[in-house]
Amino acid sequence: MWLGLMAFFVIILAIYIARAEGLEHDVTEANRELLEAQMQLAEYTREEVPRPVEIGLRNADIQQLQRLGMTNPERRLSEDLVENPQLVPEVLRDGDTAEFREDGIYVLNARWVLAHFESGDRFGQLLLEYEVIHGNVMWDVVDGYVED
Structure with missing residues (x-):
């Protein structure tokens, strides 16, 4: 019985470690995608023409x-x-x-x-x-x- 309980805890621990590694990988991938999106946005807006300024009396x-x-x-x-x-x-x-x-x-x-x-x-x-x-x-x- 003790041996079965120990095996159960080892399996649960292995599942949690695997999930943590998967989540860490997902977070790293999301950060990389976010950085790429920010770089693309900066590239698109670098040459953006500013909106003309209203001149005259309102x-x-x-x-x-x-x-x-x-x-x-x-x-x-x-x-x-x-x-x-x-x-x-x-x-x-x-x-x-x-x-x-x-x-x-x-x-x-x-x-x-x-x-x-x-x-x-x-x-x-x-x-x-x-x-x-x-x-x-x-x-x-x-x-x-x-x-x-």
Whole structure:
């Protein structure tokens, strides 16, 4: 009887060891497949074209600017910028006057404007930050460049 009980425990132990080795093999195989899938995903998404960024004022931005006293905000911002050529950096030659090009003013969002300007044979772009206070626009030049 003891011998039969010992044989039973040895058989049970052999079954558990075999199952453990099988499970360990299955886990190793699953990890290998997961790594291959991650590498394929990285390969597919490496050259993925990013989604284009929305440019311009959203409806909520337009409503906010209207509450601040600005009717037709995009046109008003462009007009105000054209009226303020002194915002062009002082990298221009003495005596040159700069003008913003109306067709080159882009309202990027509720905070930033990209504007092209010309001065004789020189031209460039400015990135400007703006704030509207009681219908008046306050401009701050963030960055820009001038080309000859």
